[in-house]
Amino acid sequence: SSLQAQYQILLRNLQSLLDIVNENAVPFAHTSVHPAVNFPGRTQENILLTLLRKKREPDVEERVERGLETARDVRAAVAADGKDGITRLEEVWKELRAWTQERVA
Numbered sequence: 013s014s015l016q017a018q019y020q021i022l023l024r025n026l027q028s029l030l031d032i033v034n035e036n037a038v039p040f041a042h043t044s045v046h047p048a049v050n051f052p053g054r055t056q057e058n059i060l061l062t063l064l065r066k067k068r069e070p071d072v073e074e075r076v077e078r079g080l081e082t083a084r085d086v087r088a089a090v091a092a093d094g095k096d097g098i099t100r101l102e103e104v105w106k107e108l109r110a111w112t113q114e115r116v117a
Contacts, residue, residue, distance in 0.1 A: 015102070075111065079104070 033040070047053060047060055068076065086100045 079108075 045064060051060070053060060067073075082100070082104050086104070
């Protein structure tokens with residue numbers, strides 16, 4: 013029940029984000045990002061490079077690939093047996109939560 017409620021909230025938020033991105037696809041595609049002239053580029057160079065990065069960091073890329081693989085596995089498991097898919101999905105969320113907390117802390 014609680015998991016379903018959280019799932020519905022997450023799904024609603026993702027749908028909202030998708031709607032916003034779709035509505036603004038043209039402006040996003042044509043936006044050019046440059047720092048303001050008063051941005052302290054010399055002292056905050058790492059932040060600037062991270063913000064302007066077009067390619068994912070290797071560890072993020074690896075996590076994205078693992079997430080996509082797991083999602084494919086979960087879909088296959090759900091097709092075969094609904095219970096196993098939910099259990100796998102819960103494991104993925106636990107892993108993701110631990111990884112996120114590790115990155116933030």
